[in-house]
Amino acid sequence: MSKKVLVLGEAREGVLRNVSFEAIAAAKQISAGGEIVGVLLGDSVEALGTEMIQYGADRVVTVEHENLKQYTSDGYSQGFMAICEQENPEAIVIGHTALGKDFAPKIASKLEAGLISDVTEIEGEDEDAKFIRPIYSGKAFEKVQHKEGVLFITIRPNNIATLEKDAGRSGDVSKVDVDVKDLRTIISEVIRKATDGVDMSEAKVVVAGGRGVRSAEGFKPLQELADLLGGAIGASRGACDADYCDYSLQIGQTGKVITPDLYIGVGISGAIQHMAGMSNSKVIVAINKDPEAEIFKVADYGIVGDLFEVMPLLIEEVKNLKVNA
Amino acid sequence: MNIYVLVKRTFDTEEKIVVKNGEIVDDGAEFIINPYDEYAIEEAITVRDEHGGEVTVVTIGDEEAEKQLRTALAMGADKAVLINTEDDLDEMDEFTVAKVLAGYLEEQDVDLILAGNVAIDGGSGQVGPRVAEMLGINYVTTITKLDIDGTDVDIVRDVEGDSEVIKTSLPLLVTAQQGLNEPRYPSLPGIMKAKKKPLEELELDDLDIDEDDVEAKTETVDIFLPAEKEAGRILEGELADQVSELVSLLKNEAKVI
Numbered sequence: 309m310s311k312k313v314l315v316l317g318e319a320r321e322g323v324l325r326n327v328s329f330e331a332i333a334a335a336k337q338i339s340a341g342g343e344i345v346g347v348l349l350g351d352s353v354e355a356l357g358t359e360m361i362q363y364g365a366d367r368v369v370t371v372e373h374e375n376l377k378q379y380t381s382d383g384y385s386q387g388f389m390a391i392c393e394q395e396n397p398e399a400i401v402i403g404h405t406a407l408g409k410d411f412a413p414k415i416a417s418k419l420e421a422g423l424i425s426d427v428t429e430i431e432g433e434d435e436d437a438k439f440i441r442p443i444y445s446g447k448a449f450e451k452v453q454h455k456e457g458v459l460f461i462t463i464r465p466n467n468i469a470t471l472e473k474d475a476g477r478s479g480d481v482s483k484v485d486v487d488v489k490d491l492r493t494i495i496s497e498v499i500r501k502a503t504d505g506v507d508m509s510e511a512k513v514v515v516a517g518g519r520g521v522r523s524a525e526g527f528k529p530l531q532e533l534a535d536l537l538g539g540a541i542g543a544s545r546g547a548c549d550a551d552y553c554d555y556s557l558q559i560g561q562t563g564k565v566i567t568p569d570l571y572i573g574v575g576i577s578g579a580i581q582h583m584a585g586m587s588n589s590k591v592i593v594a595i596n597k598d599p600e601a602e603i604f605k606v607a608d609y610g611i612v613g614d615l616f617e618v619m620p621l622l623i624e625e626v627k628n629l630k631v632n633a
Numbered sequence: 634m635n636i637y638v639l640v641k642r643t644f645d646t647e648e649k650i651v652v653k654n655g656e657i658v659d660d661g662a663e664f665i666i667n668p669y670d671e672y673a674i675e676e677a678i679t680v681r682d683e684h685g686g687e688v689t690v691v692t693i694g695d696e697e698a699e700k701q702l703r704t705a706l707a708m709g710a711d712k713a714v715l716i717n718t719e720d721d722l723d724e725m726d727e728f729t730v731a732k733v734l735a736g737y738l739e740e741q742d743v744d745l746i747l748a749g750n751v752a753i754d755g756g757s758g759q760v761g762p763r764v765a766e767m768l769g770i771n772y773v774t775t776i777t778k779l780d781i782d783g784t785d786v787d788i789v790r791d792v793e794g795d796s797e798v799i800k801t802s803l804p805l806l807v808t809a810q811q812g813l814n815e816p817r818y819p820s821l822p823g824i825m826k827a828k829k830k831p832l833e834e835l836e837l838d839d840l841d842i843d844e845d846d847v848e849a850k851t852e853t854v855d856i857f858l859p860a861e862k863e864a865g866r867i868l869e870g871e872l873a874d875q876v877s878e879l880v881s882l883l884k885n886e887a888k889v890i
Contacts, residue, residue: 381762381772406793409751410774413727413762422728422850425757438854444754447650448657451855492771497798507793513890537890555812556794561646561753562668562811570889581646588859591887593879599867608865609882611875621876626890629880 520575669749
């Protein structure tokens, strides 16, 4: 049976995040030929509708209100539920981002629905669809099936391929009027401290440092390499505990779980709790002076050597590559 | 102030996961309080010490979870509640767990609820927000700072590395992120005292919850381990040559840069 699927488009600084297009691709698989309706919430988001359609949405419904300028669970749920009531969807797909993690459970609760979070792969389609998601931070996976009510999933960024963008696709972008009010959360300030632009959970390349980096200063070459590769930096718990960097950079079972195309571990030994957070990366490079380090067991490529000697060479080599490209 | 903390018993982070017949084998595994819930317990104790009141830790599970509740009491919580679902429920999902917890909490006089932002086993992070929504109270997830003045609450929230400075009010549910505090270890006198603190055990009947009303909406049909990764190539030769080889492999073989 075909399903009508709602997909939330998540914008950051006026640009749709890639996970929103991945969510459209996931919706397509679930919909079994049903309609895919993009949802955009914000103070001025109508213009983003076209891009959702070019990536595969059939049409887009927006709610625009000044109280939706910043995400709050109260504001967004008023907008989203108004669209839900109008559209009566059989399924919902949202990105498993900071916003998605905060927002999706509230909507699921309102709809008395199940919610399959952090899906990395969808097997089959229609009624037989099974959703694969990591448990124990990626030490294992579970396959989950929907039983009743609205089918609701959040998808992990970087795992489900987007559909090809079709600039010629067109569709209707309509508006629902909602008086968004009574917000119980007031955001008075946002302090940015993440690495410029690229968020670790969505980055294609992550350069991570461990205790071997020895100081906050020692992270500078890692940042330089990450910048050259258009990636983000991360860290092991050891490096965070030693105050070389902020806890927001921690990768592992008590930190972020990441699956970039390329992970480069620098001075990281590979404690089981760190490996849970990165071992599903597509390509793993390890640089460590200890040839017995656990991380070499999961690394595709390893260099046994002093990171303080390797990093300058590596940065130089990548620079040359970029110059010659 | 009436403070409640939602806790979960989880595998120790150092445990390897073994799967047999599509299920996790937990024989002989070490269990701990979910690390994010420890931040929640610590914060609850700090808030109580500053503003007065009582901290109650609540968990769902079987009798095994008593150990983690006693640990929370030894840290300084005042009371513990175990909602024992062993006889009533086989399959639970996040909907089930939240509904049972909300069933208990709606009978209590609640000012503040704390929980971990995610459990390191299931990893869905749904239960906190779901419980708040069922109780009709506001919630703020992944907090790194909490200040309470009367019913006014000031919070700093971690959002993918950025920090949101937030104003809200009680009653409220918050979920703890790393960096909120340093959880204390139970002291020896704490452990002795914990043995005498009240630990109440409830079943669904005591909460007037019908099994059918909390039936899971999703079902786990299989559990499996990730494909074993083959050990890769350790490069050899002069360091400078290794580095050029690496960059060339990443570009031409792996095609990731």
